[in-house]
Protein backbone atom coordinates (compact mmCIF):
# COMPACT_ATOMS: atom_id res chain seq x y z
CA UNK A 1 0.00 0.00 0.00
CA UNK A 2 1.51 3.35 -0.96
CA UNK A 3 0.71 6.53 0.89
CA UNK A 4 -0.78 9.37 -1.12
CA UNK A 5 1.31 12.48 -1.80
CA UNK A 6 2.66 13.76 1.50
CA UNK A 7 2.42 17.41 2.35
CA UNK A 8 5.89 18.33 3.70
CA UNK A 9 6.15 18.13 7.47
CA UNK A 10 6.05 21.77 8.54
CA UNK A 11 5.05 21.81 12.16
CA UNK A 12 8.11 20.06 13.51
CA UNK A 13 9.57 21.99 16.40
CA UNK A 14 13.24 22.18 15.51
CA UNK A 15 14.20 24.15 18.63
CA UNK A 16 13.28 21.45 21.14
CA UNK A 17 15.68 18.59 21.69
CA UNK A 18 13.90 15.24 21.76
CA UNK A 19 15.23 11.92 23.08
CA UNK A 20 17.91 13.60 25.12
CA UNK A 21 18.98 10.62 27.24
CA UNK A 22 21.34 12.46 29.56
CA UNK A 23 24.03 10.59 31.43
CA UNK A 24 23.40 10.07 35.10
CA UNK A 25 25.29 12.37 37.44
CA UNK A 26 24.69 12.89 41.13
CA UNK A 27 22.82 16.14 40.49
CA UNK A 28 20.09 14.85 38.31
CA UNK A 29 16.61 16.04 37.57
CA UNK A 30 13.77 13.70 38.55
CA UNK A 31 12.58 13.00 34.99
CA UNK A 32 16.06 11.96 33.84
CA UNK A 33 16.35 9.65 36.87
CA UNK A 34 12.92 8.15 36.16
CA UNK A 35 13.89 7.44 32.55
CA UNK A 36 17.27 5.94 33.44
CA UNK A 37 15.87 3.69 36.15
CA UNK A 38 13.19 2.38 33.81
CA UNK A 39 15.87 1.36 31.30
CA UNK A 40 18.12 -0.03 34.01
CA UNK A 41 15.36 -2.41 35.17
CA UNK A 42 14.42 -3.25 31.59
CA UNK A 43 17.96 -4.09 30.55
CA UNK A 44 18.59 -6.06 33.71
CA UNK A 45 15.53 -8.30 33.41
CA UNK A 46 14.51 -8.62 29.75
CA UNK A 47 16.12 -11.86 28.55
CA UNK A 48 14.98 -14.90 26.53
CA UNK A 49 13.40 -16.70 29.49
CA UNK A 50 11.67 -13.56 30.68
CA UNK A 51 10.09 -12.85 27.29
CA UNK A 52 8.83 -16.43 26.99
CA UNK A 53 7.26 -16.11 30.39
CA UNK A 54 5.49 -12.88 29.35
CA UNK A 55 4.08 -14.68 26.30
CA UNK A 56 2.55 -17.17 28.71
CA UNK A 57 0.95 -14.43 30.73
CA UNK A 58 -0.23 -12.05 28.00
CA UNK A 59 -0.98 -14.16 24.94
CA UNK A 60 -3.90 -15.88 26.59
CA UNK A 61 -5.71 -12.55 26.19
CA UNK A 62 -7.57 -13.08 29.43
CA UNK A 63 -7.10 -9.71 31.11
CA UNK A 64 -10.03 -7.69 29.77
CA UNK A 65 -12.74 -7.56 27.12
CA UNK A 66 -13.19 -4.12 25.60
CA UNK A 67 -13.27 -2.06 22.43
CA UNK A 68 -10.18 -0.29 21.12
CA UNK A 69 -11.70 3.06 22.07
CA UNK A 70 -12.24 1.96 25.68
CA UNK A 71 -8.63 0.78 25.83
CA UNK A 72 -7.45 4.07 24.37
CA UNK A 73 -9.31 5.99 27.07
CA UNK A 74 -7.40 4.00 29.69
CA UNK A 75 -4.24 5.74 28.50
CA UNK A 76 -5.56 8.82 30.29
CA UNK A 77 -4.30 7.20 33.52
CA UNK A 78 -0.80 6.30 32.31
CA UNK A 79 2.28 8.52 32.33
CA UNK A 80 5.13 6.79 30.48
CA UNK A 81 8.16 6.59 32.78
CA UNK A 82 10.62 5.87 29.95
CA UNK A 83 9.85 9.01 28.02
CA UNK A 84 11.96 12.12 28.61
CA UNK A 85 9.64 14.17 26.35
CA UNK A 86 6.17 13.49 27.76
CA UNK A 87 5.03 14.07 31.32
CA UNK A 88 1.25 14.05 30.79
CA UNK A 89 -1.05 11.04 30.37
CA UNK A 90 -0.35 9.12 27.17
CA UNK A 91 -3.80 9.63 25.67
CA UNK A 92 -2.80 13.15 24.52
CA UNK A 93 0.19 11.76 22.67
CA UNK A 94 -2.13 9.33 20.88
CA UNK A 95 -4.28 12.15 19.49
CA UNK A 96 -1.29 14.41 18.76
CA UNK A 97 0.32 11.68 16.67
CA UNK A 98 -2.92 10.81 14.87
CA UNK A 99 -3.87 14.40 14.09
CA UNK A 100 -0.47 15.29 12.67
CA UNK A 101 -0.57 12.24 10.39
CA UNK A 102 -4.09 13.20 9.35
CA UNK A 103 -2.89 16.66 8.34
CA UNK A 104 -0.02 15.33 6.22
CA UNK A 105 -1.80 12.31 4.75
CA UNK A 106 -5.49 13.27 4.68
CA UNK A 107 -6.52 10.32 2.50
CA UNK A 108 -4.79 7.48 4.34
CA UNK A 109 -7.26 6.97 7.13
CA UNK A 110 -5.70 3.65 8.27
CA UNK A 111 -2.49 5.63 8.95
CA UNK A 112 -4.42 8.09 11.15
CA UNK A 113 -5.75 5.17 13.13
CA UNK A 114 -2.27 3.70 13.56
CA UNK A 115 -1.19 7.05 14.99
CA UNK A 116 -4.06 6.93 17.44
CA UNK A 117 -3.67 3.38 18.69
CA UNK A 118 0.05 2.58 18.36
CA UNK A 119 0.69 2.95 22.11
CA UNK A 120 -2.52 1.37 23.40
CA UNK A 121 -0.57 -1.74 24.44
CA UNK A 122 0.67 0.34 27.37
CA UNK A 123 -2.56 -0.55 29.18
CA UNK A 124 -0.66 -3.63 30.35
CA UNK A 125 0.67 -1.35 33.07
CA UNK A 126 -2.87 -1.14 34.48
CA UNK A 127 -3.07 -4.92 34.74
CA UNK A 128 0.06 -5.41 36.79
CA UNK A 129 2.87 -5.23 34.24
CA UNK A 130 5.82 -3.12 35.38
CA UNK A 131 6.55 -0.10 33.20
CA UNK A 132 9.98 -1.49 32.29
CA UNK A 133 8.14 -4.39 30.66
CA UNK A 134 5.59 -2.17 28.94
CA UNK A 135 7.11 1.08 27.68
CA UNK A 136 10.41 2.25 26.18
CA UNK A 137 12.56 1.28 23.22
CA UNK A 138 12.71 -2.41 22.30
CA UNK A 139 15.57 -4.70 21.21
CA UNK A 140 16.04 -8.36 20.25
CA UNK A 141 16.77 -10.97 22.92
CA UNK A 142 18.65 -14.19 22.13
CA UNK A 143 21.56 -12.44 20.44
CA UNK A 144 24.13 -9.81 21.40
CA UNK A 145 22.76 -6.53 22.75
CA UNK A 146 23.78 -3.68 20.47
CA UNK A 147 25.71 -0.60 21.58
CA UNK A 148 22.97 1.36 19.84
CA UNK A 149 20.50 0.57 22.63
CA UNK A 150 20.00 3.58 24.88
CA UNK A 151 22.12 3.51 28.05
CA UNK A 152 23.51 0.09 27.03
CA UNK A 153 27.02 0.85 28.27
CA UNK A 154 25.85 0.75 31.91
CA UNK A 155 22.54 -1.11 32.07
CA UNK A 156 23.07 -4.67 30.80
CA UNK A 157 25.74 -5.82 33.23
CA UNK A 158 23.31 -7.85 35.37
CA UNK A 159 21.29 -9.30 32.48
CA UNK A 160 21.46 -13.13 32.75
CA UNK A 161 21.87 -13.54 28.97
CA UNK A 162 25.21 -11.75 28.73
CA UNK A 163 26.81 -14.71 30.50
CA UNK A 164 25.48 -17.19 27.93
CA UNK A 165 27.85 -17.64 24.98
CA UNK A 166 25.11 -18.39 22.44
CA UNK A 167 22.87 -15.49 23.45
CA UNK A 168 25.77 -13.06 23.48
CA UNK A 169 27.09 -13.96 20.03
CA UNK A 170 26.25 -11.73 17.09
CA UNK A 171 23.51 -13.93 15.60
CA UNK A 172 22.67 -15.79 18.77
CA UNK A 173 19.72 -18.12 18.17
CA UNK A 174 19.00 -16.54 14.76
CA UNK A 175 20.34 -16.99 11.25
CA UNK A 176 21.59 -14.21 8.97
CA UNK A 177 18.70 -12.18 7.49
CA UNK A 178 16.09 -14.45 9.06
CA UNK A 179 13.60 -11.57 9.18
CA UNK A 180 12.40 -9.65 12.22
CA UNK A 181 9.21 -11.68 12.34
CA UNK A 182 11.40 -14.58 13.48
CA UNK A 183 13.19 -12.55 16.13
CA UNK A 184 12.05 -12.43 19.75
CA UNK A 185 11.89 -8.80 20.87
CA UNK A 186 12.03 -7.54 24.44
CA UNK A 187 8.49 -7.61 25.84
CA UNK A 188 6.51 -4.38 25.61
CA UNK A 189 3.55 -2.48 24.22
CA UNK A 190 4.48 -2.96 20.54
CA UNK A 191 4.38 -6.76 20.48
CA UNK A 192 1.40 -6.88 22.81
CA UNK A 193 -0.87 -4.66 20.70
CA UNK A 194 0.30 -6.39 17.54
CA UNK A 195 -0.74 -9.74 18.99
CA UNK A 196 -4.06 -8.45 20.35
CA UNK A 197 -4.99 -7.12 16.89
CA UNK A 198 -3.84 -10.30 15.13
CA UNK A 199 -6.04 -12.25 17.48
CA UNK A 200 -9.08 -10.13 16.56
CA UNK A 201 -10.53 -11.54 13.37
CA UNK A 202 -12.52 -8.44 12.53
CA UNK A 203 -9.42 -6.26 12.31
CA UNK A 204 -8.93 -5.24 8.66
CA UNK A 205 -5.94 -2.90 9.01
CA UNK A 206 -3.35 -3.41 6.22
CA UNK A 207 -0.12 -5.30 6.79
CA UNK A 208 1.77 -1.99 6.95
CA UNK A 209 -0.26 -0.95 9.98
CA UNK A 210 0.57 -4.16 11.82
CA UNK A 211 4.23 -3.72 10.98
CA UNK A 212 4.43 -0.13 12.27
CA UNK A 213 2.68 -1.10 15.49
CA UNK A 214 5.04 -4.02 16.05
CA UNK A 215 8.34 -2.21 15.50
CA UNK A 216 7.78 1.49 16.20
CA UNK A 217 9.83 1.31 19.45
CA UNK A 218 12.77 -0.51 17.85
CA UNK A 219 14.89 2.67 17.78
CA UNK A 220 18.24 0.81 17.79
CA UNK A 221 17.17 -0.47 14.36
CA UNK A 222 14.93 2.09 12.67
CA UNK A 223 16.85 5.15 13.81
CA UNK A 224 20.34 3.93 14.73
CA UNK A 225 20.79 1.29 12.01
CA UNK A 226 21.65 -1.68 14.27
CA UNK A 227 20.61 -5.32 13.70
CA UNK A 228 20.39 -4.94 9.91
CA UNK A 229 21.93 -8.44 9.67
CA UNK A 230 18.71 -9.93 11.04
CA UNK A 231 16.51 -8.19 8.47
CA UNK A 232 15.05 -9.71 5.32
CA UNK A 233 13.72 -7.97 2.19
CA UNK A 234 10.37 -7.23 3.75
CA UNK A 235 11.97 -5.53 6.77
CA UNK A 236 14.10 -3.31 4.56
CA UNK A 237 11.06 -2.33 2.55
CA UNK A 238 9.00 -1.57 5.64
CA UNK A 239 11.83 0.37 7.29
CA UNK A 240 11.01 3.51 5.30
CA UNK A 241 7.45 3.45 6.49
CA UNK A 242 8.43 2.93 10.12
CA UNK A 243 10.84 5.86 9.82
CA UNK A 244 8.06 8.00 8.37
CA UNK A 245 5.84 7.09 11.27
CA UNK A 246 8.63 7.78 13.78
CA UNK A 247 8.72 11.47 12.83
CA UNK A 248 5.08 11.88 13.78
CA UNK A 249 5.43 9.75 16.88
CA UNK A 250 8.34 11.77 18.24
CA UNK A 251 8.16 15.33 16.99
CA UNK A 252 4.52 15.96 17.81
CA UNK A 253 5.07 15.45 21.55
CA UNK A 254 3.92 18.61 23.30
CA UNK A 255 2.84 18.80 26.93
CA UNK A 256 1.40 22.31 26.51
CA UNK A 257 -0.79 22.33 23.39
CA UNK A 258 -3.10 19.50 24.42
CA UNK A 259 -5.76 18.44 21.90
CA UNK A 260 -9.48 18.62 22.69
CA UNK A 261 -10.32 14.94 22.90
CA UNK A 262 -14.12 15.35 22.89
CA UNK A 263 -13.97 17.24 19.63
CA UNK A 264 -11.94 14.51 17.91
CA UNK A 265 -13.75 11.52 19.35
CA UNK A 266 -16.36 11.14 16.57
CA UNK A 267 -13.87 10.98 13.71
CA UNK A 268 -11.74 8.33 15.38
CA UNK A 269 -14.64 6.25 16.63
CA UNK A 270 -15.74 5.96 13.01
CA UNK A 271 -12.28 4.79 11.98
CA UNK A 272 -12.34 2.16 14.69
CA UNK A 273 -15.76 1.02 13.50
CA UNK A 274 -14.35 0.72 9.96
CA UNK A 275 -11.10 -1.14 10.75
CA UNK A 276 -11.32 -2.67 14.23
CA UNK A 277 -14.97 -3.11 15.17
CA UNK A 278 -16.22 -5.02 18.16
CA UNK A 279 -14.95 -6.11 21.51
CA UNK A 280 -11.34 -7.33 21.69
CA UNK A 281 -9.69 -9.76 24.09
CA UNK A 282 -6.79 -8.10 25.94
Ligand SMILES: O[C@H]1[C@H](O)[C@@H](O)[C@H](O)[C@@H](O)[C@H]1O
Nearest residue numbers: 080082083135136137216217
Ligand atom coordinates in the same frame (compact mmCIF):
# COMPACT_ATOMS: atom_id res chain seq x y z
O1 LIG B 1 9.72 6.37 25.76
C1 LIG B 1 9.17 6.05 24.52
C2 LIG B 1 7.77 5.54 24.65
O2 LIG B 1 7.65 4.52 25.58
C3 LIG B 1 7.22 5.12 23.31
O3 LIG B 1 5.91 4.68 23.39
C4 LIG B 1 8.10 4.09 22.64
O4 LIG B 1 7.49 3.71 21.44
C5 LIG B 1 9.46 4.68 22.43
O5 LIG B 1 10.29 3.77 21.78
C6 LIG B 1 10.06 5.11 23.76
O6 LIG B 1 11.29 5.71 23.55
Ligand SMILES: [Fe+2]
Nearest residue numbers: 118119216217
Ligand atom coordinates in the same frame (compact mmCIF):
# COMPACT_ATOMS: atom_id res chain seq x y z
FE1 LIG C 1 5.32 3.50 21.66
Ligand SMILES: [Fe+2]
Nearest residue numbers: 093118119249
Ligand atom coordinates in the same frame (compact mmCIF):
# COMPACT_ATOMS: atom_id res chain seq x y z
FE1 LIG D 1 4.16 6.87 20.70
